[in-house]
Amino acid sequence: MVQPWPRYQWPQGRDSAFCFTVDVDADSPYLWQQRAPEATRSLGQLEQRRFGPRMGIWRLLDLLDRFGVKGSFFVPGAVAEANPELLPAFLQRGHEIGLHGFFHEIVAQSSDAEFTGALEAAIEVFRRQTGAVPKGFRSPAWEMTPHMLAEVRRHGFWDSSLAGADHPYEIDGVVEVPVQWAIDDAVFFKFSGGGTDQWPPEAPGPILEGWLDEWEGLRRLNGLFMLTVHDWISGRAQRLRLLERLLERITTAPGVWIATVGEVAAYHAGSANAGRFVAASAIPGPVEPRRFGRTA
Numbered sequence: 020m021v022q023p024w025p026r027y028q029w030p031q032g033r034d035s036a037f038c039f040t041v042d043v044d045a046d047s048p049y050l051w052q053q054r055a056p057e058a059t060r061s062l063g064q065l066e067q068r069r070f071g072p073r074m075g076i077w078r079l080l081d082l083l084d085r086f087g088v089k090g091s092f093f094v095p096g097a098v099a100e101a102n103p104e105l106l107p108a109f110l111q112r113g114h115e116i117g118l119h120g121f122f123h124e125i126v127a128q129s130s131d132a133e134f135t136g137a138l139e140a141a142i143e144v145f146r147r148q149t150g151a152v153p154k155g156f157r158s159p160a161w162e163m164t165p166h167m168l169a170e171v172r173r174h175g176f177w178d179s180s181l182a183g184a185d186h187p188y189e190i191d192g193v194v195e196v197p198v199q200w201a202i203d204d205a206v207f208f209k210f211s212g213g214g215t216d217q218w219p220p221e222a223p224g225p226i227l228e229g230w231l232d233e234w235e236g237l238r239r240l241n242g243l244f245m246l247t248v249h250d251w252i253s254g255r256a257q258r259l260r261l262l263e264r265l266l267e268r269i270t271t272a273p274g275v276w277i278a279t280v281g282e283v284a285a286y287h288a289g290s291a292n293a294g295r296f297v298a299a300s301a302i303p304g305p306v307e308p309r310r311f312g313r314t315a
């Protein structure tokens with residue numbers, strides 16, 4: 020009989036954890052979409068995304084400084100290369116940096132070889148700009164393949180791309196610090212116009228209420244609140260006010276461990292939790308479709 024996982028144990032008897040993470044996508048997803056020579060160029064969408072490295076990311080950094088929160092910034096290699104001031108600025112302010120693809124490559128549109136090449140190219144950009152290789156990885160669009168997970172393991176990275184639990188766990192030898200779509204700003208606020216089929220952005224009030232409900236619920240369950248925002252989305256004034264109110268609540272609550280993703284991953288690997296929360300293999304065997312009823 021399969022037994023449910025026990026309650027997760029956080030350091031020093033804390034009841035939950037909180038990570039503030041930023042996917043610094045900027046214009047990299049747009050550049051990936053526009054990689055074909057015949058693609059139509061659109062300055063409207065491009066300029067919206069470039070608001071991120073010009074203004075949005077610096078406002079997010081100032082917000083974190085005011086609350087004394089250290090964040091985890093996942094940066095595509097192309098964004099770091101085009102904005103060489105970013106990685107050093109994140110580190111100078113005491114934050115953590117992690118890999119996030121090169122052009123924010125979509126998994127379904129990339130081969131295994133292309134993923135490996137993009138990862139190696141991004142690593143080289145980080146090494147050249149900071150003198151070191153990051154310890155963590157987050158997949159663009161939060162999708163993974165067995166090959167990608169194997170590459171993450173080969174480099175000795177922890178990962179923050181999957182959503183198989185609401186606290187750290189292990190999958191195919193990789194420490195996974197999970198994400199959740201319900202606490203990602205893009206789900207509610209991503210809108211870039213251009214005549215594309217998109218949803219209208221939500222008002223921040225109900226989103227804040229929902230995020231606070233999720234946070235309170237996770238506290239009771241000894242869970243991890245993994246907030247994910249984007250430079251070009253949450254660097255806008257209205258979303259900054261939402262984040263300010265959220266941080267006012269979380270940073271003044273007792274029993275919450277506020278940490279970077281890397282700190283959480285390192286704690287998990289060195290704690291009694293290691294080996295207790297292990298997912299089944301990420302590499303499924305061949306699936307034979309089941310057929311029901313008569314066939315002609």
